[in-house]
Amino acid sequence: MKAIILFGHxxxxxxxxxxxxxxVTLWRDQYVDVPVEVAFLEMxxxxxxxxxxxxxxxxxxxxxxxxxxxxQGGHLRNDFPVLLxxxxxxxxxxxxxxxxxxGEDKTVLQAIIDFGARAL
Numbered sequence: 001m002k003a004i005i006l007f008g009h010x011x012x013x014x015x016x017x018x019x020x021x022x023x024v025t026l027w028r029d030q031y032v033d034v035p036v037e038v039a040f041l042e043m044x045x046x047x048x049x050x051x052x053x054x055x056x057x058x059x060x061x062x063x064x065x066x067x068x069x070x071x072q073g074g075h076l077r078n079d080f081p082v083l084l085x086x087x088x089x090x091x092x093x094x095x096x097x098x099x100x101x102x103g104e105d106k107t108v109l110q111a112i113i114d115f116g117a118r119a120l
Contacts, residue, residue, distance in 0.1 A: 003035040003060035005051045008068045009075065010040035017044060020068065035060060041075055041083070052087045052094065062095045070103030 006023055010016075020038045027036040035058055039051035046054065048065070055063055065084065067076055080098070088096050102108050 001035070001059050002062045002064070003037070003055040003058075005048070005055070005063060005065045006036065006038045006068050007048060007065050007080070008038065008040050008044075010042045010044035012043055014044075023068070039065075041079060048083045049087055049090065052091055052096070056091055056094055060094065063097075065096065065098040067098065067101045069101040072101050072104065076101055 004027070006020055006027075008017075008020055017038075017040075024036050024038060027034075035055055037046070037051040037054055039046055039048040041048075052063060067080065069076055084096060084098060087094075
């Protein structure tokens with residue numbers, strides 16, 4: 001079974017998480033057969049490892065981690081690969097892959113431009 005993790009930075013203010021929860025709701029409405037979890041690098045739960053564990057427990061065998069970051073900063077170049085490799089070692093039965101940061105996708109960038117244009 002395929003599954004996806006929406007991976008974010010995390011923040012001290014719990015309200016920062018709200019867009020991630022809305023993404024989960026949208027995902028579940030549109031892709032009912034593909035489980036989704038959120039995970040955070042720091043300051044919030046669940047961690048990447050906890051999210052992988054939850055999806056593995058529900059039967060996932062292929063998990064794609066989608067970094068919901070604007071770009072490939074130090075966290076995604078340095079910290080994220082370490083966390084992903086820890087999960088690969090802990091869950092060898094799971095095929096773990098990752099997408100680039102969402103902000104590097106041309107469609108996402110165009111959506112931001114369109115949002116700005118609507119604001120004019």
